[in-house]
Amino acid sequence: MQERFRKWFPLRAGESGLVLTLGFILFANFAAMGITKVxxxxxxxxxxxxxxxxxxxxVDMVLLILATGVQSLIVDRFDRVKLMAGVLLVFSILYAILPLAFLSKGFPASASYTLIYLLNDQQWRFFPVVFWILVNDIYDPGxxxxxxxxxxxxxxxxPLLAWASPQ
Incomplete structure (x- = not known):
């Protein structure tokens, strides 16, 4: 069993911690995106x-153009780990604040769902670029x-978790 596991996941000593951390970050991001998209x-x-x-x-396409411009300006100017932490922090804060829009009596639900949609699409486009640039910087090609x-x-x-989650 261990031999099969090592064949499927060829990690060397000391690599599993960082690989699992990066994998968890990617997993959590895409699970959140899948659930919020639905x-x-x-x-x-x-x-x-x-x-x-x-x-x-x-509006989403305008935001895409603006986000792409901002991303091209900042992605090479900051430390990749700090940039990734900042992106995670911003999305976490936005997702933490967004439920307050549903709880507010004066804020229409239609606008709340629209904001979730727009945030999700920006996350879909912005996060993977920053993430894979970071991973590319951490590991040599081999x-x-x-x-x-x-x-x-x-x-x-x-996506399996997002699909199986109760709505």
């Missing part, structure tokens, strides 16, 4: 008229060929 789309379609989705998509599939396997488990 919530945002289903909530948006139930609370808002369908033709407004075109407006949301237009080691990367061994450890990146292990990190990727943990990523593949996240």
């Amino acid at each position: 919530v945002s789309v289903s909530g948006f379609l139930s609370e808002v008229k369908n033709h407004y989705i075109l407006l949301v998509w237009a 080691t990367g060929r061994r450890v990146m599939p292990v990190i990727g396997v943990l990523h593949l488990l996240a």
Whole structure:
């Protein structure tokens, strides 16, 4: 059994801690994205008229252009670990604040679902770039060929969790 595990996950001594940490970060990110995508789309379609989705998509594309511009300016100027920590912190804070919009009586649910959708799409585009640049900086190409599939396997488990989670 251990031999099969080592064949599937060819980690050397001392690599498992960092690989599992990076895998957990990727897993948690994609699990959160999967769950919030389902919530945002289903909530948006139930609370808002369908033709407004075109407006949301237009706003999303403008945000994409702005986020890509910001990303190209900052990604090479900051320490990768600090940048990753900052990205995780910003998304965590935004996801922690967003439920308050649903609890507020004066804030429409349609706007809350729209904000979740927009945040999710920005996370979908921004996080993987920063994450894989960090992983690329940590590992040399030879080691990367061994450890990146292990990190990727943990990523593949996240959609299964999101799909199986109760809505």
